[in-house]
Amino acid sequence: MSLRIVVCVKYVPDATGDRHFADDLTLDRDDVDGLLSELDEYAVEQALQIADEADDAEITVLTVGPEDAKDALRKALSMGADKAVHVEDDDLHGTDVIGTSLVLAKAVEKTGYDLVICGMASTDGTMGVLPALLAERLGVPQVTLLSEVSVDGTTVKGRRDGDSASEQLEASLPAVVSVTDQSGEARYPSFKGIMAAKKKPVESLDLEDLEIEAEEVGLGGSWTAVDSAAERPARTAGTIVKDEGEGGKQLAEFLAGQKFI
Amino acid sequence: MAEVLVYVDHVDGAVRKPTLELLTLARRIGEPVAVALGNGAADTAAALAEHGAVKVLTADAPEFTDYLVVPKVDALQAAYDAVSPAAVLLPSSAEAKEIAARLALRIGSGIITDAVDLEAGDGGPVATQSAFAASYTTKSRVSKGVPVITVKPNSAAVEAAPAAGAVEALTVSFSATATGTKVLSRTPRESTGRPELTEAAIVVSGGRGVNGAENFAIIEALADSLGAAVGASRAAVDAGWYPHTNQVGQTGKSVSPQLYIASGISGAIQHRAGMQTSKTIVAVNKDAEAPIFDLVDYGVVGDLFAVVPQLTDEVKSRKG
Ligand SMILES: Cc1cc2nc3c(=O)[nH]c(=O)nc-3n(C[C@H](O)[C@H](O)[C@H](O)COP(=O)(O)OP(=O)(O)OC[C@H]3O[C@@H](n4cnc5c(N)ncnc54)[C@H](O)[C@@H]3O)c2cc1C
Ligand SMILES: Cc1cc2nc3c(=O)[nH]c(=O)nc-3n(C[C@H](O)[C@H](O)[C@H](O)COP(=O)(O)OP(=O)(O)OC[C@H]3O[C@@H](n4cnc5c(N)ncnc54)[C@H](O)[C@@H]3O)c2cc1C
Numbered sequence: 001m002s003l004r005i006v007v008c009v010k011y012v013p014d015a016t017g018d019r020h021f022a023d024d025l026t027l028d029r030d031d032v033d034g035l036l037s038e039l040d041e042y043a044v045e046q047a048l049q050i051a052d053e054a055d056d057a058e059i060t061v062l063t064v065g066p067e068d069a070k071d072a073l074r075k076a077l078s079m080g081a082d083k084a085v086h087v088e089d090d091d092l093h094g095t096d097v098i099g100t101s102l103v104l105a106k107a108v109e110k111t112g113y114d115l116v117i118c119g120m121a122s123t124d125g126t127m128g129v130l131p132a133l134l135a136e137r138l139g140v141p142q143v144t145l146l147s148e149v150s151v152d153g154t155t156v157k158g159r160r161d162g163d164s165a166s167e168q169l170e171a172s173l174p175a176v177v178s179v180t181d182q183s184g185e186a187r188y189p190s191f192k193g194i195m196a197a198k199k200k201p202v203e204s205l206d207l208e209d210l211e212i213e214a215e216e217v218g219l220g221g222s223w224t225a226v227d228s229a230a231e232r233p234a235r236t237a238g239t240i241v242k243d244e245g246e247g248g249k250q251l252a253e254f255l256a257g258q259k260f261i
Numbered sequence: 262m263a264e265v266l267v268y269v270d271h272v273d274g275a276v277r278k279p280t281l282e283l284l285t286l287a288r289r290i291g292e293p294v295a296v297a298l299g300n301g302a303a304d305t306a307a308a309l310a311e312h313g314a315v316k317v318l319t320a321d322a323p324e325f326t327d328y329l330v331v332p333k334v335d336a337l338q339a340a341y342d343a344v345s346p347a348a349v350l351l352p353s354s355a356e357a358k359e360i361a362a363r364l365a366l367r368i369g370s371g372i373i374t375d376a377v378d379l380e381a382g383d384g385g386p387v388a389t390q391s392a393f394a395a396s397y398t399t400k401s402r403v404s405k406g407v408p409v410i411t412v413k414p415n416s417a418a419v420e421a422a423p424a425a426g427a428v429e430a431l432t433v434s435f436s437a438t439a440t441g442t443k444v445l446s447r448t449p450r451e452s453t454g455r456p457e458l459t460e461a462a463i464v465v466s467g468g469r470g471v472n473g474a475e476n477f478a479i480i481e482a483l484a485d486s487l488g489a490a491v492g493a494s495r496a497a498v499d500a501g502w503y504p505h506t507n508q509v510g511q512t513g514k515s516v517s518p519q520l521y522i523a524s525g526i527s528g529a530i531q532h533r534a535g536m537q538t539s540k541t542i543v544a545v546n547k548d549a550e551a552p553i554f555d556l557v558d559y560g561v562v563g564d565l566f567a568v569v570p571q572l573t574d575e576v577k578s579r580k581g
Contacts, residue, residue: 015393015394015511015530016530019393019396021392021397021399096371097372098366098371098372101366120512123511124393126534127358127374127375128358128374129361129362129372132363133363133366136362136363136366136367139438140438140441141329141438142329142330142359142441143442144329145355147505162355162356163354163450163506164272165448165449165450167329167445167446167447168444169329169444171441171443172441175442182505222371223370223371223405223406224371224372224373224401224403225404226399226401227387227400227401229397229400230398230399231396231397232391235555235558238542238554238556238559239558239559239560240557240560240562242549242561242562243561243562243563245567247563247571248561248567248568248569248570248571248573248574248575249572249575251543251559251572252575252576254543254559255520256579258520260463260519260520260541261579
């Protein structure tokens with residue numbers, strides 16, 4: 001039987017660009033290029049490796065995002081995923097994490113899955129909670145923040161490196177997994193992969209397809225509200241000295257002046 | 262006065278500092294009721310009472326250690342049902358954020374993560390967050406349900422505020438999904454004797470410029486002279502020079518100490534995401550054009566192998 005893997009990938013603003021909030025205090029997507037969240041490349045990579053080990057597997061990449069988010073799906077397809085699902089709907093603009101988890105859960109169920117793989121966190125919202133929410137909604141085990149993951153038959157195993165301990169985890173499929181950037185370098189798409197991706201199917205779904213009411217998502221349906229966003233004032237220029245042999249001592253003088261010594 | 266649930270992060274009964282900070286913030290909103298789970302839960306009571314907890318709800322069961330996250334969500338939900346609080350606060354650790362999210366969904370509430378400050382407002386608590394690698398400061402609220410908010414370490418000063426801290430046993434019935442993810446084994450991290458990275462008042466970090474695992478001794482020596490924690494850039498971690506647990510940045514720890522000293526670190530956006538809110542920033546880098554110098558209060562353009570040991574000697578001699 002085929003192992004059905006769904007990888008959740010997010011389309012995010014490039015962190016090396018100038019990221020801003022728009023007037024409605026959501027992310028300003030016009031000002032900066034978007035791309036597949038780099039941390040979700042690790043999720044795609046682990047899906048590809050798990051699929052390689054399985055007798056038969058199919059990888060679907062899934063995103064919830066605006067029209068341009070197709071770019072993120074194409075990147076994942078060019079890495080080697082088989083097909084893509086894009087949930088896009090104008091009413092999704094401004095959805096918070098609870099709403100996003102609802103949409104992803106419905107889309108995952110509609111697609112059919114044995115294993116859902118997510119990144120450890122998005123590079124914009126960086127909440128790191130979506131995989132846990134997805135597991136809660138789907139009623140399946142969460143095996144999250146793994147630096148090592150493998151699937152054996154209907155069992156998923158992994159290592160979670162926490163603050164105070166490193167844990168070996170195990171759960172039965174179906175399950176939701178998230179992987180960290182320690183799980184293994186993500187591959188670059190090959191030229192062949194990029195060409196093949198152009199022919200792979202991308203299915204578009206809207207809220208109606210997922211039987212979600214507009215009131216449940218979007219800015220209006222969000223259970224959180226952002227009241228203000230202010231750009232952090234630039235730091236006042238500091239003192240910079242060139243080491244001419246006394247750099248360490250000068251630094252010590254500064255630290256003493258600040259009462260750190 | 263309204264009660265505020267505070268989830269306690271502790272190791273065998275020893276309460277970690279971010280939880281004591283949470284109690285300070287909780288008192289701005291209402292009366293803190295602490296929830297301590299697992300081995301040593303009841304031993305947390307004295308420290309929690311000293312910092313303002315009017316009540317300490319405790320539960321211990323093998324489920325908390327044998328299975329991942331969900332048993333703790335079940336317990337926090339039981340506490341929520343017992344108390345009907347005005348807000349639920351948790352520290353922003355990876356695990357506590359996951360617990361917070363699942364609880365929020367269950368109780369029909371919005372969630373805010375990684376708050377760096379918290380105030381009482383007319384429509385409930387107002388959280389300050391720092392977005393896009395700390396280039397923005399936002400104010401947000403939970404607009405539906407009882408606010409569930411996780412707070413970053415070093416967001417408030419720890420204040421003593423003695424309260425009753427009466428210990429009560431919490432009855433927890435575990436949900437069907439509680440035993441879904443088994444913890445097969447747990448290897449505790451060895452203590453270095455240095456302060457915890459996210460909690461430290463001073464952090465001394467090394468990057469690719471340190472050029473080798475053995476050279477991290479230079480960084481450690483400076484850290485020890487200042488009583489600081491040691492951090493590392495991802496480049497240093499990926500090269501295998503320092504453990505991943507010490508990585509500072511977007512995918513590592515986010516730190517907000519009084520003093521951050523970066524040596525041989527260029528200051529890439531992903532590194533800045535984890536240290537930009539430090540109060541005083543110092544860098545040593547041989548490249549005058551390195552982006553880290555845009556952030557510093559004091560920077561030395563120079564070779565870290567000369568500057569850092571000289572600084573360490575100077576610190577030691579000044580401290581006598
Ligand atoms: C600066 C900022 C702050 C925010 N703060 C909050 C807040 O406090 N509370 C709140 O409710 N919302 C908040 N949001 C909105 C929230 O980021 C989005 O709803 C988001 O899609 C889910 O949260 P995340 O991006 O932080 O995901 P994370 O939980 O960090 O993402 C983990 C993984 O989930 C998957 N994933 C996440 N989003 C998608 C998607 N759209 N499509 C496919 N896969 C996905 C990816 O695999 C990702 O690696 C914030 C957004 C921004 C830009
Ligand atoms: C999704 C994603 C997440 C990431 N997360 C993180 C993260 O959490 N943390 C993180 O740090 N990075 C992270 N990165 C990586 C980040 O982009 C940078 O690659 C990394 O921070 C560079 O580390 P560095 O500054 O040590 O190395 P480099 O950028 O190579 O800089 C080394 C610096 O050392 C200086 N130097 C060299 N020799 C000496 C000497 N003898 N004396 C003084 N100075 C010297 C050089 O001038 C240079 O400025 C992430 C990247 C991605 C894509």
